[in-house]
Amino acid sequence: MPNRPAPAPEPSRTGLRRELGLLGLAATGICSMVGAGINIVPFALQRTVPGIGDWVLAAYGIAAVPAVLAALCYAMLGSAMPRAGGSYVYASRAIGPYTGFLASFSQWFGLCMAIAVVSYVIPPFLRDIAVAAEWPTLAATLEQRGVRLALALGLLWTFVGVNLRGVSAVARTLVPLMLLMFVCGGLVIVSGFAHDPAEYRALVEARGEAAMLNGTRGAFWSVVPPAAAVLFSSFIGFDAIAQAGGEAKAPTRSLPLAIGLAILVVGSFYFLFTAAVYHTVPWQYVAAASQLRDVTAPGLLAPLTSPTVAVIMVSGAAISLINDLPGMLLGVSRLCFAWAEDGVFPRGITAVHPRTGAPTVALYVSAGLATAGILAGHLAGDFFAGVDILVTAMLVNFLIMAWSVLQLPARNPALARAMRVLPSRSLQVAVALSAIGLLATLLAVHTWRDLTAEVAGWYAHPTLVWLLVMAAGSLLYWREARALARRGGDLQAITAVLPPE
Numbered sequence: 072m073p074n075r076p077a078p079a080p081e082p083s084r085t086g087l088r089r090e091l092g093l094l095g096l097a098a099t100g101i102c103s104m105v106g107a108g109i110n111i112v113p114f115a116l117q118r119t120v121p122g123i124g125d126w127v128l129a130a131y132g133i134a135a136v137p138a139v140l141a142a143l144c145y146a147m148l149g150s151a152m153p154r155a156g157g158s159y160v161y162a163s164r165a166i167g168p169y170t171g172f173l174a175s176f177s178q179w180f181g182l183c184m185a186i187a188v189v190s191y192v193i194p195p196f197l198r199d200i201a202v203a204a205e206w207p208t209l210a211a212t213l214e215q216r217g218v219r220l221a222l223a224l225g226l227l228w229t230f231v232g233v234n235l236r237g238v239s240a241v242a243r244t245l246v247p248l249m250l251l252m253f254v255c256g257g258l259v260i261v262s263g264f265a266h267d268p269a270e271y272r273a274l275v276e277a278r279g280e281a282a283m284l285n286g287t288r289g290a291f292w293s294v295v296p297p298a299a300a301v302l303f304s305s306f307i308g309f310d311a312i313a314q315a316g317g318e319a320k321a322p323t324r325s326l327p328l329a330i331g332l333a334i335l336v337v338g339s340f341y342f343l344f345t346a347a348v349y350h351t352v353p354w355q356y357v358a359a360a361s362q363l364r365d366v367t368a369p370g371l372l373a374p375l376t377s378p379t380v381a382v383i384m385v386s387g388a389a390i391s392l393i394n395d396l397p398g399m400l401l402g403v404s405r406l407c408f409a410w411a412e413d414g415v416f417p418r419g420i421t422a423v424h425p426r427t428g429a430p431t432v433a434l435y436v437s438a439g440l441a442t443a444g445i446l447a448g449h450l451a452g453d454f455f456a457g458v459d460i461l462v463t464a465m466l467v468n469f470l471i472m473a474w475s476v477l478q479l480p481a482r483n484p485a486l487a488r489a490m491r492v493l494p495s496r497s498l499q500v501a502v503a504l505s506a507i508g509l510l511a512t513l514l515a516v517h518t519w520r521d522l523t524a525e526v527a528g529w530y531a532h533p534t535l536v537w538l539l540v541m542a543a544g545s546l547l548y549w550r551e552a553r554a555l556a557r558r559g560g561d562l563q564a565i566t567a568v569l570p571p572e
Contacts, residue, residue, distance in 0.1 A: 100333030104308030122289025138306035153322030156409020157313030181464025187444025210323030237427035253389020265348025284353035311402035
């Protein structure tokens with residue numbers, strides 16, 4: 072008898088399907104992390120934090136510590152509460168429903184802005200591919216603002232379409248793109264270490280740009296902590312794994328493993344990649360160039376390589392940015408879905424496609440906010456404000472996750488006993504307290520840098536924009552919570568247990 076194909080997983084009570092294995096989960100996190108965080112931020116940092124100089128790797132090292140601690144908190148909570156909506160479920164069950172909403176609404180808004188930023192910075196990479204391939208007409212077309220906007224919106228909604236086909240379609244898209252990204256990124260690493268600063272200096276001087284090789288480094292404590300707060304955004308993305316907890320196979324084991332793999336692989340890749348570029352390109356030149364244009368890793372190294380190698384490197388950068396979109400869309404849509412399941416967001420958002428298991432309305436709502444972010448960035452002519460909003464949003468989210476580790480035994484001891492990662496309570500407390508201390512410090516430094524910056528108006532302070540959006544989200548939460556109470560729902564009882572499978 073011929074073998075019959077394995078039946079598709081039956082949808083759960085929520086309509087979601089557990090189809091993501093360890094590789095798919097890890098790819099979701101890795102691809103949500105590697106993008107602008109590696110190709111743009113470590114070099115644009117010379118403009119954002121003037122004087123950081125050659126201390127970029129030191130700042131990366133400092134940023135990695137709270138990121139690892141936050142990942143451990145996520146892994147602990149994920150092993151006990153493997154459900155869609157990750158951070159919302161964790162904080163609402165450990166602390167309370169409003170705190171859970173506050174943490175995850177902050178995360179949702181920040182990640183939607185990140186999706187907008189990534190979508191908007193991909194077209195310049197496509198332009199750079201055309202330049203490296205010596206296609207000037209196409210490069211000039213891609214330089215036009217209207218074309219850039221259309222491409223950004225087209226890319227965003229293309230991957231909304233991929234997500235609408237279900238998590239298995241997302242995994243099939245992410246895994247091959249992830250492998251291509253590492254191959255092309257490996258070429259950047261090899262090219263960076265194969266050359267030296269003397270070659271680059273000679274190249275710059277031959278172009279008559281010797282003045283761009285001068286620069287002054289700032290004092291360590293005045294530039295490295297603010298830079299670490301910005302670079303912390305490079306490690307954001309592993310939380311997308313937690314948001315997909317309702318669609319993971321063997322979730323109590325696979326979620327923590329996938330989070331650990333994502334942090335280890337991406338952290339190692341970041342350090343090698345950034346070190347390779349700064350090994351060859353003098354930081355003074357990066358700082359001077361960043362004042363004139365958007366600088367990228369492949370663009371900085373391309374003058375030392377052949378046109379073919381330059382095309383491959385820039386293509387790899389474009390792939391790494393494109394990779395961000397499907398995983399982040401998956402994560403943010405599951406947050407909306409989890410709110411609606413508990414009744415703190417309009418109930419219609421729980422709609423799930425009967426065939427693919429995709430939360431369709433949640434995807435459309437999240438993509439709608441990202442679309443608004445693209446339009447705002449296009450009109451403002453600056454995408455970096457979106458990165459600052461993301462940093463604020465995620466630092467707040469991670470702080471609440473660490474607090475959740477401390478509070479879970481008091482509010483829900485049965486779930487606390489189910490934590491499989493670092494089962495020793497003393498270790499859990501040590502990790503959570505360390506995370507709170509470091510994350511709070513980064514948040515304070517980041518907020519101070521933003522609020523003391525000279526800008527055109529209050530709306531140009533990302534912190535104030537974030538506060539305004541959080542106030543609007545809170546109003547929506549309280550409206551839905553009151554409506555739930557009128558229908559006889561009890562939020563405290565709802566959040567005392569895990570959501571349905």
